[in-house]
Amino acid sequence: MTLAQSLSIGAPEVVLAAGALVLLMIGVFRGNDSLKGLSWGAVILFGLAALTVIDDAPVRELAWNQLYVADALSSFLKILILGGAAAAVLMALPYMERVKLHRFEYPVLIVLATLGMCVMVSANNLLTLYVGLELMSLSAYVLAAFNRDEQRSTEAGLKYFVLGALSSGLLLYGVSLVYGFVGSTEFTRIAAGLSAGEGRNMGALFGLVFVFAGLAFKVSAVPFHMWTPDVYEGAPTPVAAFFASAPKVAAMGLFLRVALDAFSGMIADWRQLVIFMAIASMLVGALGAIGQSNIKRLLAYSSINNVGFMLIGLAAATASGASAVLLYLVIYVVMTIGSFLVVLALTDADGNAVETLDDLAGLARTRPWLATALSIFMLSLAGLPPLFGFMAKLAVFNSAVDAGLWLLAVLGVLSSVIAAYYYLRVVKILFFDPPAGVVANGQGGAVVNNGMMVAAAVFCSPAGYLLLGPLAQATRLAAGSLF
């Protein structure tokens, strides 16, 4: 395989890498005033990268000496990641202006993180995986501490960094064990090596546990979830929105590929881990959220809870399970970005962010549309019909029933009832309580943000079901490339 071929297969990454450097140069020379231009530049870059992805025919192609794979799964995930990243860049603009935080590094860091994520989902080797993961993580640490003059933000950055470094260490240790006991870091060879050996490969099993621990940290599955509420709360809101969307997609997609591709010979072994993480995440996410008074922390627990449901699809270890995870990811990203858009729009009369739930009391009286949008997102995250979030839950439960994982399915539906309680609590605060009058009667905020919010709300409303046809087809195709 020639270099030219590799370059053309890896076109999205090439575009992002070159673009990031160009944006960085422009930023350095033009200063912080270029934030707006750079942000739109980043969005155009994402668009270009997405175009190169869509151009790809969904055939499995290997590049860079089998380090890199481009298939239907990676294309699907990349489009979702690029969309989430674009939303994160755009939604930040009015916020940055409001809190006087316009620094040109924001879009550049997002582009670099996105590049890392694209590498992650295209990894065909544990080392490519690590490189992509680290590029994403390092950008994310800086982004978490982006508001460097604020204590909470720096604390979030530091916490994220320390715990993230630990998880990277675990992951690397696992990679080295797998390499030692199987003899390769390439996914296809690991799979072949595992199925060739006699009996159970204990060393590889140890490696697998460490690799899964590192990945679980990135998707914030219990018991590796501790950083999530603190980081979401401390990081600037658009950054938290970014963390909750695109990196989750990348890490979950990677999880699918590692589990179902590289370790497909050890399904019975890792299934126990995933089932435990799924149940624990669903329960911790549901119970932990009940006591929260900050909406960003609540959304953090909500993301832990939702990751638990996604892991149900992974535990099924079937094509229908994988496609359920992918469908879940699409719907989850839209719901989460929508929720954070609402949080961004909540400001008091002085333009300060309003984040405590008590201050949102009676929002339906003062800002009815904002309250309606947030309610749609909350009820959709809860997976209540007729909202589109129900479809995501239905898909993962379906895969669990298909695979005969009854305990998981039953605990899943029961924990979704517990989770419904705190989502309903938000609706209650918005609609039933007397107005607190903290949130200002804004003039509607930025047009772009409002447009995205409306689009997300319509997607999560029953109207979203009309998109089910193409979505189901795409997820089935993407999941098919793993089997």
Next chain:
Amino acid sequence: MLSAMILLPLALALLVLFLPGDEAAKARTARLVGLGTTLLLFAMGLVLWAGFDSSTAAFQFTERAELFGGLFSWHLGVDGISLVLILLSVFLMPLCILAGWDSVKTRVPEYIAAFLVMESLMIGVFSALDIFLFYIFFEAGLIPMYLIIGIWGGKRRIYASYKFFLYTLLGSVLMLLAMLWMVREAGTTDIPALMAHDFPVKAQTWLWLAFFASFAVKMPMWPVHTWLPDAHVEAPTAGSMILAGVLLKMGGYGFIRFSLPMFPEASVQLMWVVLGLSMIAVVYTSLVALVQADMKKLIAYSSVAHMAFVTGGLFAFNTQGLEGAMVVMLSHGVVSAALFFCVGVIYDRLHTREIDRYGGVTTNMPRYAIFFLLFTMASIALPGTSGFVGEFMALTGIWKANTWVVFVMATGVILGAGYMLWLFARVMYGAQKNADAAAMPDLNRREWAVMVPLALVALWMGIYPKPFLEPLKAPVGSLMARLERAAPPQTPHTPIVAQSPVQLASATVGDAK
């Protein structure tokens, strides 16, 4: 036609939210739009009834569109059972809008929108022919009802709204898993196809229990009825009307559409669970109703008792039982909605539901007293009212299945007469204890407009129930044919044959010789 009936109220609900003008103007227009829409839907319901062919058990007015990528489909249709329940819904809705015309003063457009959404979902539940579409409509109804109770409810509305929502949701999620398994097993999401599919007998028990968890909560059956009194007491009048009138019927509809035809063997195996709970419910909730000091709570408990006749009738496995259960549902839909409205009428005047605060209301509200009496009698199942037809048929059906069950359930009729008459006596007769209660004005024009149709239908169903029974015949017949193979127990039929007097006389004479 059915799609239009589902989408029209949804579209108008959205429209109502976008009304221009100030608060008062918005409220006025919203009420008018609400009333207009519900009346239009009632007219569409009548058209549906007129075009319905009662001679067949097949689904009619079917529509099918593959909108959801082959996972499930937009598949609608009605048979006689769903037809009468849709008629009940569209009949009650305009009356509900009228019932809250003056008493709801805050956030009127949202209120009307919630009711319109509710109506759309109710029609959806009764006409869905796809199992997941059914589930979506079935569960979606929780959200508008949660808002109706939580925003326009009484003092403990928040507790009641949570309890209502989470209780019902918890009941339903297991049903969802059962549905997923069934779809996987049968390879289709079509309800008619699933109704004809023979599920393995072993699995049926589990599936039946999962569905039972949902429908028993919705119905509600003892001991999972505790959400109902709270929800009813706190809901606004119109909310209680729709809750008692239609939402409870979804449980019964679920039993007759899913549990019985899809799991006939399990239904027979587990019939004693249902009959046992029904017997307890009738006696226990009737006794509880007897001691209530709150009018709405009393009627709520009486609803649980009446619903036990429905479950009893359904699980008697014979034609009378099934038809009787359906008629009890229809009758209860009209009568309990009417009773809740009766309570609402005096609640609007005095803002209390406490029985003790009233007394001698007949003196100052004689016209109201007549209606209240009529509905009380209908609730007691006096012959000539709708309640009698249903309960008599249901009890006849249960008699065939087991005589002892009837013995217990019939005490419910007596106890029912007890608590309803006592309620009536305490509120309407006696001395006028309180000056404010004595000063309440009689019915106004709006209240007449709600009372009269309810009263007419309650009498019509009591005197000439045939038009309501007619559409039920064919689907009940096919359901009976389906239940046949499970061989439900029935008491042997020993006809009493009248002998001619001449023969009798000759026989006696012969003996004497």
